[in-house]
Amino acid sequence: MEIYISIILASLLIIPFALKTFSPYVWMDIVYFGDLVRILVKFVARRRRRPLFFVLDRFLEQTEAHPDNTFIVFENESYTYACTDKRSNKIANALQSHAGYKGGDTVALFMGNEPTFLFTWLALAKLGSPVALLNHNIRTKSLLHCFNCCKAKVLIAAAELKEAVEDVLPSLIEQGVTVLLMSKNSDTPGIQSFSDEVEKASDDPIPRSFRSHITFKSPAVYIYTSGTTGLPKAAVVNQNRILTALAVLSSNGVVSSDVFYLNLPLYHTAGFVVGFIDEFAYACIYLFKKFSASQFWDDCRKHNVTVIQYIGEVMRYLCCAPKKDNDKDHKVRLAIGNGIRAEIWKEFLNRFGNIQIREFYASTEGNVGFLNYVGKIGAIGRVHFFHQKLFPYTLVKYDTERDEPVRDANGLCIESRKGEPGLLVSKITNLAPFSGYAQNEEQTERKRLHNVLKKGDLYFNTGDLMRIDKDNFIYFQDRVGDTFRWKGENVATTEVSDILTICDCLKEANVYGVQVPGHEGRIGMAAVTLKKEVQFDGRKIYNHVVSCLPSYARPRFIRMQSTVEVTGTFKQMKVKLVEMGFDPGRIQDPLYILDDNAKSYVPLTAQIYHAIISGSTKL
Numbered sequence: 089m090e091i092y093i094s095i096i097l098a099s100l101l102i103i104p105f106a107l108k109t110f111s112p113y114v115w116m117d118i119v120y121f122g123d124l125v126r127i128l129v130k131f132v133a134r135r136r137r138r139p140l141f142f143v144l145d146r147f148l149e150q151t152e153a154h155p156d157n158t159f160i161v162f163e164n165e166s167y168t169y170a171c172t173d174k175r176s177n178k179i180a181n182a183l184q185s186h187a188g189y190k191g192g193d194t195v196a197l198f199m200g201n202e203p204t205f206l207f208t209w210l211a212l213a214k215l216g217s218p219v220a221l222l223n224h225n226i227r228t229k230s231l232l233h234c235f236n237c238c239k240a241k242v243l244i245a246a247a248e249l250k251e252a253v254e255d256v257l258p259s260l261i262e263q264g265v266t267v268l269l270m271s272k273n274s275d276t277p278g279i280q281s282f283s284d285e286v287e288k289a290s291d292d293p294i295p296r297s298f299r300s301h302i303t304f305k306s307p308a309v310y311i312y313t314s315g316t317t318g319l320p321k322a323a324v325v326n327q328n329r330i331l332t333a334l335a336v337l338s339s340n341g342v343v344s345s346d347v348f349y350l351n352l353p354l355y356h357t358a359g360f361v362v363g364f365i366d367e368f369a370y371a372c373i374y375l376f377k378k379f380s381a382s383q384f385w386d387d388c389r390k391h392n393v394t395v396i397q398y399i400g401e402v403m404r405y406l407c408c409a410p411k412k413d414n415d416k417d418h419k420v421r422l423a424i425g426n427g428i429r430a431e432i433w434k435e436f437l438n439r440f441g442n443i444q445i446r447e448f449y450a451s452t453e454g455n456v457g458f459l460n461y462v463g464k465i466g467a468i469g470r471v472h473f474f475h476q477k478l479f480p481y482t483l484v485k486y487d488t489e490r491d492e493p494v495r496d497a498n499g500l501c502i503e504s505r506k507g508e509p510g511l512l513v514s515k516i517t518n519l520a521p522f523s524g525y526a527q528n529e530e531q532t533e534r535k536r537l538h539n540v541l542k543k544g545d546l547y548f549n550t551g552d553l554m555r556i557d558k559d560n561f562i563y564f565q566d567r568v569g570d571t572f573r574w575k576g577e578n579v580a581t582t583e584v585s586d587i588l589t590i591c592d593c594l595k596e597a598n599v600y601g602v603q604v605p606g607h608e609g610r611i612g613m614a615a616v617t618l619k620k621e622v623q624f625d626g627r628k629i630y631n632h633v634v635s636c637l638p639s640y641a642r643p644r645f646i647r648m649q650s651t652v653e654v655t656g657t658f659k660q661m662k663v664k665l666v667e668m669g670f671d672p673g674r675i676q677d678p679l680y681i682l683d684d685n686a687k688s689y690v691p692l693t694a695q696i697y698h699a700i701i702s703g704s705t706k707l
Contacts, residue, residue, distance in 0.1 A: 113462055113470070113559070120461045121474050123339040128478070131335040135304070135328075142302065143330050144213040147368050148173070159368065161391065162203050162375045172207065174291040179211035182282070182289035184298070188266025189242055192301060194310075196220040196235050197355075198253070199246035201377045204270055205354050206364060208244060209309075216299030218307040220322065221355040224249060225638030229587070232256045233319045237527045238310045240265070244282065247271035253279060304328035310526055311357055311452045314571060314578035322526040323453035325357075329523065330365060336457070337366035340446055341422050342395055344371065349393040349420075351376035352402075352576070357452040362424065363397050371395065381405040385440075388418050396420055399576045400427030401608040407435045408606070408703060416441040426450070427564075427576075429608070430466030449564065453535070455522050455548050456481050456514035464561050471560040479520045483510030483554055484540065486568065493537070501540045504556075509565045512554045513537055513547040522548045572601025572610040575640040579612060584641055588614055591632045595619045599643060605701045614643040615677075624648060626680060626689035633682075644707055646689050648678040 134141045147169075150157075155170035167175070183189050195217050199205050212219050220238040222231065224246070231252065235243065243260065245253050247270055253260075254276060260267055261278045268282035308330045310322040342348065348371040352359035367373050374391050379402055388396070402425070416439075424446045428436070433445060449468040450457035456479050458469020484501040485494040485508070493501045493511055504510025516522050516536070524532035537547040553565040567573070570581040581599040588597035596617045601610025618624060633642045680689040681696060699705035 116462050117470075117472060120459075120470075120472060123461070124472075124474055124478070127335050127339055130338065131332060134331060134335070139296065140302070140304070141331075142213075142327050143308070143334055143365055144210070144299075146334060147210065150368065158372045160203050160206065160373050160375055165203070167203060172203075172210070173293075175203075175207045176210035176214065177291045177293060178286050178289045179208055180214045180294045181292065182285040183211065183242075183268075184215060184294075185289070186266070186268075186285070188268075188280075191298060192216050193241040194218045194220060194238055194307075195242040195244060196222050196238065196240040197244055198222040198224060198231075198249055199244075199270065200224045200248075201351070201354050201359070201375055202246070203375065204246070206375075211294075213308070214294040214299065216302050216306075218309065220310040221312070221360060223312060223320070223353070223355050223638065224252075225640070226320075227252055227638070228255050228636055230319060230583070230637075232259055234312055234322065235260070235265075236263075237322045237525075239527065242266045242268065244268045244270065247283075250274075250276070250279065302327060304331070307526075309360070311355070311360065313452045314580040314583070319580070319583050321528055321531050324523040324526055325361075325452070326523055329521075330361065333361050334365060337362060339459075340366065340424055341444070342367065342371050342424075346371040346394045346422075347392055348373050349376070349388060349391075349396045350374065351379045352397055352399065356576075357450070358397065358399060358425070379405070381409045384409075385412075385415070385418060388420055389414075392419050394419050395422045395424065398423055398425035398428065400425075400429060400432065401576050403428045403432050403436050404608045407432055407439060411439070415439055422446065424448070426468065427573075427608075432608075433465045449562070451550060451552075453522065453525070454514070454550055455479070455516060455520035456512070456550070458562055460561075462561075466563060467561040468554075468564050469562045471556060471562065480515040480517070481512060482541070483508075483512055483556065486511040486553060488568065491568065493540075499539055500542065501537075503541075506556050506558055509553045509555045511568065512550040512552050513540055514550065515540075516546045516548055520548075570600075572612070574601065574609045574611050577638075577640040579641045584612060584614070584637065584643060587636045588616065588629075588633070588643070590636075591629055593618060593622045593625050593628060602645065604707065606703065607707060611645070611707060612641065612643040613645040613647060615647040615649050617649050624680075627687060630682060630688045642682060644682045645692065646680040646682075648680065 151169040151173045156168050158166050159169045159172050160167045184191070195212050197205065197208055197219050209219055220234070220240050222234055226234060235256070243253070243265055245267070250269060253267060253269070257267065257276070257278050267279045269279050270283050271281050272284045274281040304327050306327050307324050308327045309325045311325055312320040313323050314320050348363070348367045350359065350363040350367070350373050352363055354360050354364065364373070374387070374393060376387070384406060387393070420443055422444050426448050428445065428447060437443065445463060447460040447468055448458060460467050460469050462470055464470070483504040485504050487494050496502055514520060522535065524535070535549050537549045539545065540547045551568050553568060555563045555565050557563065571578050572581070573579070579601070584599040585597045588594055588599070594616050598615045600613060602613045603610055629646070679692040681692040683690045696705065700707060
């Protein structure tokens with residue numbers, strides 16, 4: 089008997105040691121399994137509630153339970169849950185009584201990071217209206233396109249964006265759109281002031297009956313994403329998807345005592361869903377207009393921030409900022425985000441201390457996501473049996489030259505082996521649906537991949553190349569298609585090319601992303617040809633791209649394609665650029681760089697490029 093007891097005790101001691109040695113991640117896999125079960129149970133429980141439970145109801149629950157808790161802090165103003173609730177009620181009541189609005193109408197929201205953005209979204213959610221989150225950087229053609237593709241009836245804009253609205257006002261008036269400006273007065277015919285109406289409105293609660301028409305399949309928001317071709321697409325994020333996100337993000341490690349630093353754009357999924365929707369169920373949000381590397385850690389210390397959100401570019405900017413003696417003097421314990429490179433990850437931890445990095449992978453319209461719950465540097469997630477059963481996915485071989493998956497003799501895709509890059513595709517199911525893009529069936533269908541592993545199946549094409557290593561960690565490799573990422577934004581090359589060729593001196597323009605040492609992502613370069621007997625006019629092209637494109641989409645470099653080889657000092661300068669790590673393309677082509685100070689495209693010299701890679705000149 090004593091022998092058996094000794095064997096059992098020895099086994100209890102040996103098994104954990106053996107698992108740690110031969111399966112070092114098994115305990116974390118078990119914990120993650122528990123998280124997945126909790127997420128599933130929470131989601132199902134909310135789906136079964138009657139009347140139907142939506143994300144808005146979670147905010148209302150928090151307001152009722154903690155009315156005096158601080159919810160949002162912005163600059164020198166703070167707002168409790170109760171204050172936020174009342175302000176959103178005033179906006180909702182003012183809009184509901186407005187002649188240009190009808191209950192359930194889609195409303196486009198055109199403003200930057202400010203509390204009014206959040207108040208207005210809550211107001212529209214109370215009225216049962218889907219909301220199109222417009223990028224406040226876009227102008228003219230892109231702005232009008234984004235507005236039209238969600239069929240909005242009302243546009244609510246921030247006062248500082250009045251000029252951008254005026255540029256497209258004739259088209260909006262022609263469509264009968266109601267344009268409301270968050271100001272107390274407006275002297276532009278067709279643009280109505282709205283802040284004065286909000287101030288006079290009641291803060292009485294909005295009856296639930298106003299949103300009784302909403303179902304789980306109803307659109308909650310339209311979030312715009314740059315596609316592989318053309319103008320931005322409005323991804324349909326329905327009520328079920330946003331409720332799913334709320335359940336999934338509940339496992340990110342944020343607790344009620346946390347202070348959350350939010351400076352990512354609210355018009356993006358990262359800022360709106362991860363930063364706002366998730367955190368209003370838990371933490372106090374410190375909202376900032378935009379990211380500032382020089383002020384970031386001072387703000388964190390001042391406000392006792394414990395959780396930060398990032399994209400890869402943010403982490404690189406923080407690591408590139410001048411070092412200080414108090415770099416590790418802060419209370420930040422958790423960083424949530426995506427896109428951080430392995431070398432930046434290591435540098436960030438070494439410099440700023442033991443902060444837990446919760447790297448994840450997801451997309452606005454996609455139906456699959458990963459979480460690096462182990463903390464493996466460089467990975468975006470890990471293959472987990474239960475996760476893969478809930479959300480079936482695989483990597484398939486991809487032909488980058490033909491820009492399509494490789495198929496066998498039977499017409500089926502070929503799965504990539506471990507260690508090989510492959511296109512990530514995820515099966516479209518009831519649990520993992522794909523809602524597509526508003527008013528764009530062609531682009532929606534381009535994202536559907538048929539006959540992947542067997543005839544008749546249907547998968548979502550993420551457009552991302554991944555790699556799975558021998559330990560089942562998943563690594564992001566690259567994007568496919570004609571897009572590149574710069575300043576945290578996806579840029580569609582076709583859209584930029586189309587806008588460039590509108591300029592009367594350019595005949596053709598081919599846009600692509602190039603890497604610059606010391607910078608995250610790829611920056612835009614346009615290879616252009618001039619019309620016959622026309623001189624290159626850097627100032628005219630500069631004015632054109634500034635008026636038509638947001639800053640992140642403007643080509644910083646122009647390569648003047650020529651048939652005659654440039655010799656002498658100009659060619660020598662190109663050689664120097666290549667030696668410094670820049671790959672401009674054909675060595676003989678003249679190169680120009682966008683210069684905001686000169687308000688023109690000026691010749692790119694080795695001296696200018698050296699200033700860029702050394703950090704003394706910013707792109």
